[in-house]
Amino acid sequence: MASAVSVVRTWPSACRFGTATRACHVAALRAQYDALVIGGGHNGLVAAAYLQKGGVNTAVLERRHVLGGAAVSEEIIPGFRFSRASYLLSLLRPHIYRDLELKKHGLKVFMRDPHAFTPMLEEGLGGQPPRSLLLGSDMEQNMREIGKFSEKDAKAYRAFNTYLEKLAEAIHPLLDSPPVDIPGVTQGPLRRRLAALKTLTPLIKTGLKLGKNIPELYELITAPITKILNRWFESEPLRATLATDGVIGAMTSPSNPGSGYVLLHHSIANSARAHGAAIFTEQEVEQVLVGPDGCAKGVLLKDGSEVHSRVVLSNATPHITFKKLTPQDSLSPEFMRAVSEIDYTSPVTKINVAVDRLPNFLAMPNAADGTPGPHHQCSIHLNCESVEVLEAAYREGKQGRPSARPMLEMCIPSVLDPTLAPPGCHVVSVFTQFTPYWLEGGRAWTDQDREQFANSVFDWIERYAPGFKGSIVGKEVLVPPDLERIFGLTGGNIFHGAMTLDQLYLARPLPSLSDYRTPIKGLYLCGSGSHPGGGVMGASGWNAAMMVLTDLRRG
Template sequence: MAAARWTNRGRGTASLVWTGLRSNHTSIKSRYDAVIIGGGHNGLVAAAYLQKGGVKTAVLERRHLLGGAAVSEEIVPGFRFSRCSYLLSLLRPHIYRELELKKHGLKVYMRNPHSFTPMLEDGVKGAPPRSLTLGTDLTNNQNEIVKFSKKDAEAYPEFVAHLETLANAIHPLLDAPPVDIPGLTAGSLRKRLAAATTLMPLVKFGLKLGKNIPDFYEITSAPIMKILNLWFESEPLKATLATDGVIGAMTSPNNPGSGYVLLHHVMGELEKEKGAWGYVEGGMGGVSQAIAKAARSYGVDIFTEKHVEQILVGPDGAAKGVALKDGTEIHSEVVLSNATPYVTFKKLTPQGALSQQFMKAVDQIDYTSPVTKINVAIDKLPNFLASPTPDDKPGPHHQCSIHLNCESVDVLETAYKDAVNGRPSARPMMEMTIPSVLDPTLAPTGCHVVSLFTQFTPYLIEGREWTEQDREAFADTVFDWVEQYAPGFKKSVVARDVLCPPDLERIFGLTGGNIFHGSMSLDQLYLARPLPPVSNYRSPIKGLYLCGSGCHPGGGVMGSPGWNAALTAISDLKSR
């Protein structure tokens, strides 16, 4: 079991307590129809749909708790953290409904407003520094934006409608595998006709876009700043919107492709509210627990602390099951891997089972990550200079994503350049969330849990591995900046958990620390995710499938990769 890293900041005794949904009491069998490697949310979704389709399925999770990156962990007694993934929006509505996740315990706290960007500036005539708060009410949003630009306030509603049009058009592509190019070009007429059905989602996508096809092409290929500069002039608004173009990605707002990252983050839906993000009660592990409960209700066997060491490949070149680290073999008709493509093909697949050319292509997949996640236990709510809240009472801005060091695009660009040059950012971009403001189950009365999703930090610091001193120094830098926006924050810290890119890789299996299981760049999307030969979830090894975020449509707690992979495997099993 991987050890967690936390630092006690002098407020009582911090100890480590693990929580989460563990194995059921069923004994593991020697044979299943399907075995899934990894109990992340996509693997659990795949298991549920496989079992619903009549395929006897087992899930094997390496860690002591389920969820992959969507987990809740009690790092400090009484404080429950969404230790890696921390917000919900992208989970596909049909999966939410069909698996009856509400019935299985999923509860979501909606946030309004959505974002708060405080400025570092002196107030005028005793007034607080300015800030930008955005939420569901367009009139309120315009009243906020007009503080910086009347022109931007007038343009904002049209911009939001424009983004919604593009985001809504992409939905048919999320709920289906990419176009089956090998099938369309096969010699058999029957195969070509069958493959032709995979064109329908693309046709629906095109019809939905209509005259907006050029706009979609532009936003997916352009730097996000090219788009934002066409619409707006004020720095705080542009920088706040630009954060969604770079979050989780080692890219600059001025780099091509950052526009698609923004689109990916606004195409979600929560409780029928487009583009909304919310907190899961009890932390993000609540999503995984609900999916696991649904899967078990259909008959899936789920096991933790079952470390898969190798995928078994028979003499015929087909997957035959898996071998665990303790030597146990579990045989199956198909194997679905919720691990990253790199882990699946480089670490779990027997050497020699895949061609050298394919393995060379696997080595080229980009897993660069800019993220260091810092989880913080505090005994007092942050009091922001830009929106003071006396008596430790939460204001509306405490419940949303608080963007720090995001008042100008130049600040984001400088932070990115630091990491490109091999150094953690001296003035990092930060997204702070305080879910305990809405969810009282997460912390003791009067206390709170804070998530700091920070960028930009490299995987290696000037070519060398991170040390404990590096982690603490970067966390100190982050806390020093938070202190400038909310004096007294550092004194409120009870303990902190610092996870740099190598830690995210080690603990959660995220190659390179990349939260999306691979960059969401144009060369790694749709027909090329993760690679052109395996974009339809099938690997070169018959019976071995990918079902994680490394395949289409990509990262986020979405469930689509697991759903699409399960339907693909069921179809193949029926045709045998």
């Protein structure tokens, strides 16, 4: 997900992060805690750390044998460690990194510079390699790279970055705070109204930062990304490279309204444990316990045992939280209908590949000694020669067919962290779009379908980097139903719900449910299905924890 917003991208050490997320049963699970967190994904762990730090005795209950949720690292092929469902750490909120002392607790972050590489499929001119686009923090070098395609775009790129960075900086207060408490401001006793007015502060800060640029932010979050990019640039490789950030992880095309926001939008367990939180794996929650007073009082585990608490935080998707974990008679039919309407459509298939040598791209051939080049550490955009290529891939996915020429975003984290693979070998993550949850005619994916799609992806990589297919020593193909089954991502959606305009800020996940509280007192959402949404940023966990601490103090 190469972004024009941040000039440097980061990469968590999957090996060290994975090691950090292996939970130890250092103490027995007790029958009573102040707070229980369902799910040991990154937001659940952030919430647990802040609650425990705030003096709330907290336990995390994770269904799988390992912590981390969709950001987990696992050795799925002997000797090769993969971040199975995610691969970049570009959105982690800086204050969380500092507050929880994540560096001290084992989170090693690798800075990627350059961060985006887009090779072309074309015949080289005068015997030269095909052209490519390499973007990083060096603006002068970026302009030279873009100038290979358009001198006009090269001159415009600096101003475009300034434009995006200004808007991104302005919305930071909104990411680190719950949405405005509309019911509190508009109804209820005066005391509540006065307290609710404080929730307007982040919105006011954003407005003051934006000033006369408020219309620009409004346009960016509502317009198709193509409208924005076409105004700034004329070269297709640059527009397509930047457009990928408007559609990554979303079943949308660059020409659909709202794709501009996704462009703008773009170790924890040890810290939680260090603050005293109890963390348990292989503890699957069967149901949230609701008392006669209608308040959450703990959870029922799959083994039949009960664990009681004052509050329960769910890091699961809203669908799982309310449709599977909450007693249905505790929620109104109207609310359940609204929950059923949340959009979880996903276009993503993640392919994890173990290779015995570096890919050798025609557009930037490998060094004779096999040393990785700057482009190997990037998000490598394949089939991104033009926006129309992305549009065509989207249209096929919407028709229930995996894209014949899929949009590919490829990363090789072992270039920066050699501990992830045996000497001379590498781990390759391929984020692919567009693949539907159900195939044409409502048919479920079969192993043959997975194999066929993976082969198609590898054929395309082979065209850019001949010899890639011969370097493969193992693979894992995770289509949307696999992402749902393994990681609890409803619909296979990596963001816990589509990041569309009708499911953001005051409407995430529902207009009636945006302050992390639920209709059941004492039950909260803390996952990416709540504001501000997906990405490995931890903001949902932080905001939810702050809300819980406030409520507990009030009694």
